Amino acid sequence: MSAIGTMVSARGVVGQTLHELAAEHPHVWGLTSDVGDPIKAFAQAFPDRYVDVGIAEQNVVGIAAGLALEGMMPFVAGMAPFISMRSLEQNRTDVCYQDLPVRFVGWGGGLTTGGGSTHNAMEDVALMRTLVNMAVVSCSDPNMVGAVMRRSMAYEHPLYIRLGKGKSDPCIYEPETMTGEIGAGLVARDGGDATIMAHGELVAEALAAAEQLAADGIDARVVDMYSIKPLDTELLLRCVDETGYLVVTEDHLAFGGLASAIADVLVDEGVRPKGFRRLGVPQLYTGFGSAPEQWVKYGYGRDGVAAAVRELLA
Amino acid sequence: MADPAEIRRLDELSAEMRRLLLRLCGHYSGAIHIGGDMSMVELLISLYHHGMNVDPDDFANPERDRFILSKGHGAVGMYIAMALRGYFDMDEIMATYGQLDSAYGMHPCKIQLPGVESSTGSLGHGLPIAVGLAFAARQRRESHRVFCLLGDGETCEGSVWESANTAGSYGLGNLVAVIDRNKQMMSSLEGVAMNLEPYPDKWRAFRWRVVEVDGHDVGAICDVLDALPPVDHDDPNAQPIAIVAHTVKGKGISFMERNVGWHAGSLTDEQMHEALAEVDARLAERLAATGGGIGGGS
Ligand SMILES: Cc1ncc(C[n+]2csc(CCOP(=O)(O)OP(=O)(O)O)c2C)c(N)n1
Numbered sequence: 001m002s003a004i005g006t007m008v009s010a011r012g013v014v015g016q017t018l019h020e021l022a023a024e025h026p027h028v029w030g031l032t033s034d035v036g037d038p039i040k041a042f043a044q045a046f047p048d049r050y051v052d053v054g055i056a057e058q059n060v061v062g063i064a065a066g067l068a069l070e071g072m073m074p075f076v077a078g079m080a081p082f083i084s085m086r087s088l089e090q091n092r093t094d095v096c097y098q099d100l101p102v103r104f105v106g107w108g109g110g111l112t113t114g115g116g117s118t119h120n121a122m123e124d125v126a127l128m129r130t131l132v133n134m135a136v137v138s139c140s141d142p143n144m145v146g147a148v149m150r151r152s153m154a155y156e157h158p159l160y161i162r163l164g165k166g167k168s169d170p171c172i173y174e175p176e177t178m179t180g181e182i183g184a185g186l187v188a189r190d191g192g193d194a195t196i197m198a199h200g201e202l203v204a205e206a207l208a209a210a211e212q213l214a215a216d217g218i219d220a221r222v223v224d225m226y227s228i229k230p231l232d233t234e235l236l237l238r239c240v241d242e243t244g245y246l247v248v249t250e251d252h253l254a255f256g257g258l259a260s261a262i263a264d265v266l267v268d269e270g271v272r273p274k275g276f277r278r279l280g281v282p283q284l285y286t287g288f289g290s291a292p293e294q295w296v297k298y299g300y301g302r303d304g305v306a307a308a309v310r311e312l313l314a
Numbered sequence: 315m316a317d318p319a320e321i322r323r324l325d326e327l328s329a330e331m332r333r334l335l336l337r338l339c340g341h342y343s344g345a346i347h348i349g350g351d352m353s354m355v356e357l358l359i360s361l362y363h364h365g366m367n368v369d370p371d372d373f374a375n376p377e378r379d380r381f382i383l384s385k386g387h388g389a390v391g392m393y394i395a396m397a398l399r400g401y402f403d404m405d406e407i408m409a410t411y412g413q414l415d416s417a418y419g420m421h422p423c424k425i426q427l428p429g430v431e432s433s434t435g436s437l438g439h440g441l442p443i444a445v446g447l448a449f450a451a452r453q454r455r456e457s458h459r460v461f462c463l464l465g466d467g468e469t470c471e472g473s474v475w476e477s478a479n480t481a482g483s484y485g486l487g488n489l490v491a492v493i494d495r496n497k498q499m500m501s502s503l504e505g506v507a508m509n510l511e512p513y514p515d516k517w518r519a520f521r522w523r524v525v526e527v528d529g530h531d532v533g534a535i536c537d538v539l540d541a542l543p544p545v546d547h548d549d550p551n552a553q554p555i556a557i558v559a560h561t562v563k564g565k566g567i568s569f570m571e572r573n574v575g576w577h578a579g580s581l582t583d584e585q586m587h588e589a590l591a592e593v594d595a596r597l598a599e600r601l602a603a604t605g606g607g608i609g610g611g612s
Contacts, residue, residue, distance in 0.1 A: 034502045035500060116420055288419030288420065
């Protein structure tokens with residue numbers, strides 16, 4: 001566990017945590033479809049609970065479902081676009097329909113691979129959260145994935161854990177801040193003038209935006225809605241009540257992800273913020289380039305978020 | 315047998331393609347899929363510079379042979395092979411690859427880069443698309459071929475075999491799958507995790523005609539391509555053809571060969587220079603062995 005600002009590989013945390021959990025729990029398995037590098041140490045220690053099926057995402061999820069039917073707890077390590085889209089029907093029908101405790105750990109969430117639209121995971125939150133029984137968590141701090149994985153040992157349902165690039169990211173929390181509780185949100189920075197809600201890598205961007213706003217005398221709250229489903233509706237409603245304005249940013253299509261989940265709650269509860277903006281990928285297939293460059297291009301990185309808050313408050 | 319001067323030309327082009335890949339891998343800030351690029355150099359050069367009927371100046375000509383890079387992570391290899399043929403501007407590739415708003419990214423995009431037949435990058439998609447192109451050609455009674463280059467690891471995807479089944483059942487004789495059989499993927503080491511043998515027999519079982527070839531011998535590859543039977547939509551015995559090309563991941567650079575750590579990577583200056591020198595040395599060796607005197611020498 002590392003202090004704020006330290007650079008940590010979330011994929012490394014996945015491997016380390018899986019190794020630890022497997023040592024404690026004989027029913028923990030690790031599966032992958034040819035992207036098993038991060039869980040190599042686990043694979044070497046527990047070769048009889050490791051399967052690498054080659055490049056075959058549908059296959060690996062079906063196998064995970066079979067293992068879970070026999071009482072195992074399989075963690076499927078993969079790339080976010082393929083683990084959400086390629087195997088979608090297996091995710092739904094084999095895993096969710098039977099309400100099995102399969103964990104999908106996907107890295108490369110949003111535009112973080114830079115590999116273009118075949119490799120962007122900009123629909124994954126929308127697709128996964130629409131599946132009945134599936135919980136969706138998106139990690140902002142590289143150590144958060146460890147907390148969620150440990151916590152998930154007591155969670156008996158399907159779970160999607162989304163990571164960003166996951167190679168080297170700054171820690172943004174003190175370790176004990178992250179309970180990994182599924183269904184909770186985290187106030188990453190307090191503030192009373194407006195609330196910025198984000199998940200994954202965009203939480204750090206939202207925090208940077210709040211810094212910019214503070215320089216202008218705007219006191220923005222930043223909420224890490226890492227548990228996109230189930231959503232911490234109590235926290236959401238409290239923030240709207242206390243700060244009035246709400247900006248949601250995410251490395252995902254602007255429609256279908258966290259912002260849509262939030263909008264559903266607000267409409268259903270009959271709650272109307274004083275102002276609401278959603279930022280994210282517009283309805284297009286993005287091109288190449290690094291994620292931070294694209295966040296700027298499509299206006300949902302720190303500058304875009306700060307601008308949206310200023311506009312709302314103007 | 316392919317003409318020695320032609321073999322020499324293709325060997326030189328292959329060496330040039332390797333140099334360009336290495337230079338890009340040296341100066342680009344991110345990782346390049348250099349291992350799989352190197353393993354398909356001779357295949358791409360033999361297809362784009364010898365076997366396929368294509369014209370960069372008239373790249374949408376309906377009579378052209380079609381090419382689908384199903385292993386889309388090898389995009390930069392395809393860009394370079396195509397640029398050497400005159401499709402694209404090499405300097406632009408070298409200067410903008412992977413950058414914001416460049417048409418040349420990690421996986422080929424047909425919309426951003428006309429000349430590419432289909433966007434690919436998610437593995438296991440190319441062959442079904444190629445089958446679609448082949449069906450369209452058959453219905454229009456066109457005589458061009460559809461080539462599809464796949465990674466062997468990619469053929470772990472069920473969709474590959476679903477489309478292989480279709481092509482075999484419908485006897486699509488205008489379809490040629492070329493498999494880059496380097497026996498490595500990304501994390502599943504063949505022989506340790508997956509075992510794909512008996513590989514050619516798998517294709518045969520799906521009613522394909524199989525030809526095996528040394529995927530680094532341009533002469534042998536050209537012989538296979540030159541011997542493809544003419545497309546005959548009325549032949550009831552027509553079969554799709556699988557060229558299983560035996561290759562080496564990272565081919566041509568000793569420190570990369572068969573080292574799966576080089577599936578994707580970037581080179582330090584020192585590594586790049588070492589690798590470039592090896593390309594020159596191996597080309598000289600190869601030209602000497604294949605009668606390098608023909609064509610005037612350099
Ligand atoms: C559907 C899908 N799953 C995973 C990946 C990630 N990936 C890119 S290349 C690769 C390994 C490819 O191995 P192979 O097909 O043998 O190609 P080569 O060794 O020639 O590079 C993987 C797993 C992908 N691009 N698409």
